[in-house]
Amino acid sequence: MSDTVNDAMGPTLLERRGAIRQLEGHVTGCAIARDSQQVAFVTGEGDVVLADRADWGRADAWNVQTVHDGAILAVAPDAAPTGFLTGGDDNTLRRMAADGSVSDLVRGRRWIEHVTTWCDDKGKGGVIAFASGRQVELRDAGGHGTLKVLEHPSTVSGIVFDAKGKRIAASHYNGASMWFVQAKVDTVRPLEWKGSHIGIAIHPGGEALVTSMQESELHGWRLSDGHNMRMSGYPSKVQSMAFTRNGKWLVTSGADTIVMWPFFGGGPMGKPPAEAGGIPGVMCTRVACHPVHDIVAAGFADGSVLMADTGAQRILPVCMGGGEAVSALAFSPDGCALAFGTEDGRASVVDLSAR
Amino acid sequence: MSDTAQAAPDAAAQNALVPVTVLTGFLGAGKTTLLNHILTAQHGRKYAVVVNEFGELGVDNDLVVDADEEVFEMNNGCICCTVRGDLIRILGNLMKRRAKFDGIIVETTGLADPAPVAQTFFVDEDVRGRTRLDAVVTVVDAYNVIQTLEESPEAVNQIAFADVIILNKTDLVDEAGLEAIEKRIRSINAVARLHRARRGDVKLSDVLDQGGFDLQRALEHAPHFLEDTSHSHEADVTSLSYEVEEPLDAAKFQAWIGAVLQEQGADILRAKGILNYAGEDQRFAFQAVHMMADGGFIGPWKEGEPRVSRLVFIGRNLNRPQLRRGFESCRAK
Numbered sequence: 240m241s242d243t244v245n246d247a248m249g250p251t252l253l254e255r256r257g258a259i260r261q262l263e264g265h266v267t268g269c270a271i272a273r274d275s276q277q278v279a280f281v282t283g284e285g286d287v288v289l290a291d292r293a294d295w296g297r298a299d300a301w302n303v304q305t306v307h308d309g310a311i312l313a314v315a316p317d318a319a320p321t322g323f324l325t326g327g328d329d330n331t332l333r334r335m336a337a338d339g340s341v342s343d344l345v346r347g348r349r350w351i352e353h354v355t356t357w358c359d360d361k362g363k364g365g366v367i368a369f370a371s372g373r374q375v376e377l378r379d380a381g382g383h384g385t386l387k388v389l390e391h392p393s394t395v396s397g398i399v400f401d402a403k404g405k406r407i408a409a410s411h412y413n414g415a416s417m418w419f420v421q422a423k424v425d426t427v428r429p430l431e432w433k434g435s436h437i438g439i440a441i442h443p444g445g446e447a448l449v450t451s452m453q454e455s456e457l458h459g460w461r462l463s464d465g466h467n468m469r470m471s472g473y474p475s476k477v478q479s480m481a482f483t484r485n486g487k488w489l490v491t492s493g494a495d496t497i498v499m500w501p502f503f504g505g506g507p508m509g510k511p512p513a514e515a516g517g518i519p520g521v522m523c524t525r526v527a528c529h530p531v532h533d534i535v536a537a538g539f540a541d542g543s544v545l546m547a548d549t550g551a552q553r554i555l556p557v558c559m560g561g562g563e564a565v566s567a568l569a570f571s572p573d574g575c576a577l578a579f580g581t582e583d584g585r586a587s588v589v590d591l592s593a594r
Numbered sequence: 595m596s597d598t599a600q601a602a603p604d605a606a607a608q609n610a611l612v613p614v615t616v617l618t619g620f621l622g623a624g625k626t627t628l629l630n631h632i633l634t635a636q637h638g639r640k641y642a643v644v645v646n647e648f649g650e651l652g653v654d655n656d657l658v659v660d661a662d663e664e665v666f667e668m669n670n671g672c673i674c675c676t677v678r679g680d681l682i683r684i685l686g687n688l689m690k691r692r693a694k695f696d697g698i699i700v701e702t703t704g705l706a707d708p709a710p711v712a713q714t715f716f717v718d719e720d721v722r723g724r725t726r727l728d729a730v731v732t733v734v735d736a737y738n739v740i741q742t743l744e745e746s747p748e749a750v751n752q753i754a755f756a757d758v759i760i761l762n763k764t765d766l767v768d769e770a771g772l773e774a775i776e777k778r779i780r781s782i783n784a785v786a787r788l789h790r791a792r793r794g795d796v797k798l799s800d801v802l803d804q805g806g807f808d809l810q811r812a813l814e815h816a817p818h819f820l821e822d823t824s825h826s827h828e829a830d831v832t833s834l835s836y837e838v839e840e841p842l843d844a845a846k847f848q849a850w851i852g853a854v855l856q857e858q859g860a861d862i863l864r865a866k867g868i869l870n871y872a873g874e875d876q877r878f879a880f881q882a883v884h885m886m887a888d889g890g891f892i893g894p895w896k897e898g899e900p901r902v903s904r905l906v907f908i909g910r911n912l913n914r915p916q917l918r919r920g921f922e923s924c925r926a927k
Binding site: 372 | 659660662664666667668669677679680682683687689691693717718719720769
């Protein structure tokens with residue numbers, strides 16, 4: 240650990256290049272549209288806040304509207320260049336277009352706890368996936384045509400598409416299940432490990448699938464041969480994890496430093512994780528990886544956010560703590576914005592574009 | 595996880611935690627009736643309710659959550675540590691709209707073992723950090739209970755786990771029958787508060803806001819319990835209670851209770867205690883479910899209150915003299 244956040248550094252990045260808005264209720268997630276032109280924050284009160292790129296510096300111009308009758312549990316960019324999908328504890332999945340108009344995709348009988356989308360580079364072919372109870376449903380990019388419904392042995396705790404959108408994986412009790420999106424006959428690839436798996440991430444090159452476990456550790460499977468990997472030593476549960484763009488590192492929350500497991504040179508088996516800065520005694524709660532540069536962002540339990548260089552051990556404070564935990568964190572696909580939200584309702588966007 | 599030395603939130607922080615009431619009871623005992631009674635009563639409070647059977651609830655409450663009772667085994671070295679993972683998830687999500695309710699009620703299915711629900715409150719850091727188990731409330735059908743207890747170990751466990759027992763359908767049994775039933779219930783769990791009801795018509799103050807495991811309050815309701823040494827069927831679930839008048843050495847107690855729970859945790863369904871640690875002005879409350887335990891200081895002794903350490907075990911195959919000697923050996927020198 241070479242650096243920690245030092246508050247004698249003058250105005251923070253948020254003060255210089257960002258805007259902040261106080262919302263009603265817990266920020267439960269944030270997402271940025273695929274065209275990087277709009278940020279969406281979602282809250283425990285059912286509100287969606289849209290911030291257009293032109294208004295990233297002017298929080299009072301952000302548009303707030305109530306979209307769900309209850310907490311919003313999941314948000315993802317739509318499987319299209321613009322718009323968002325939100326799932327809630329009112330058992331609905333809704334689509335919000337860039338202009339703020341809302342339409343219903345699903346009215347179900349259970350909470351919609353996870354939503355994720357995949358879209359090809361041209362923004363044409365896309366797939367929507369959402370999890371509700373033990374089921375994962377796949378829909379076409381239009382959102383109304385069901386491609387398939389995948390059943391799991393227990394409630395699904397996380398879903399992820401691989402980088403090419405060919406496979407989808409879901410975490411649950413006693414492991415994870417992997418399925419081919421386009422298969423005519425659905426045959427599961429079961430990846431088994433006893434215990435409660437509470438989150439999931441996939442290596443961008445498809446080399447490994449990693450889950451977070453109730454016992455404050457990670458479990459991984461090398462996808463080429465199903466070899467098990469165990470990554471442990473966390474003081475608390477890992478709520479957030481992300482692979483760097485090139486798949487070299489798996490970056491996670493769950494400790495008072497940003498923990499990074501090496502996925503190169505034979506790792507992570509038998510290799511200790513690297514630490515990319517942190518705040519002594521304050522847990523990291525959210526992480527995100529920059530889509531272009533070797534930079535990670537991390538949010539902490541006191542509301543602090545910082546960015547760190549994965550190669551050079553440099554730390555850049557984004558915002559100082561003093562509030563409740565960071566509960567949402569995302570980079571825009573073009574890397575020009577970092578958005579984050581906290582449990583006490585602060586929503587922020589920082590403009591990272593060259594000036 | 596038998597480590598009892600973990601710092602628990604102090605009394606003030608405890609009050610900021612959302613109280614969770616766990617409602618158990620055998621099939622047909624009247625759980626749903628009681629739940630409807632609680633939810634429709636005019637108490638000016640809002641409850642989020644976690645149920646198993648959607649649609650049975652007669653009230654329109656937007657905070658009713660359907661759960662699947664998904665139990666898993668923790669890989670933490672405790673042989674009997676099963677946990678409700680679905681509850682961890684649901685409570686976590688409910689806390690995102692914390693301002694919308696005052697408390698949470700979790701209903702279990704009739705055949706459920708209460709241990710995984712209770713253990714969930716010990717195991718998960720986020721659940722512990724935001725909620726507290728206020729009480730396990732067990733509804734018992736007076737008309738069928740004696741037979742049910744003969745036939746079903748789950749029913750015995752539900753009574754053993756209870757902080758509050760609602761003896762329901764008392765209009766179907768005469769007074770002598772009720773007394774026999776209460777005696778049988780007391781032989782299993784001598785410290786639970788016991789209330790009679792007809793159609794779930796209990797006072798809400800008997801069910802909600804029980805303050806968890808206030809043993810002193812429990813003992814007020816069972817004045818003869820401490821003197822009663824007539825329990826003889828060792829293989830049956832019974833309650834054992836101990837008192838030590840001298841202050842206890844905290845480290846010795848932690849070491850002893852840790853070893854007891856490690857060795858006999860499978861047979862100990864619940865343990866609770868109010869302890870007088872040497873050199874401390876506050877009461878220390880201790881509780882355990884099987885091998886999982888925690889504790890914390892819960893405020894000063896009342897004026898004139900005898901500073902006595904009390905400990906209760908509810909379980910099977912418990913060795914009374916051995917546990918007594920162990921507890922007494924924790925006295926501070």
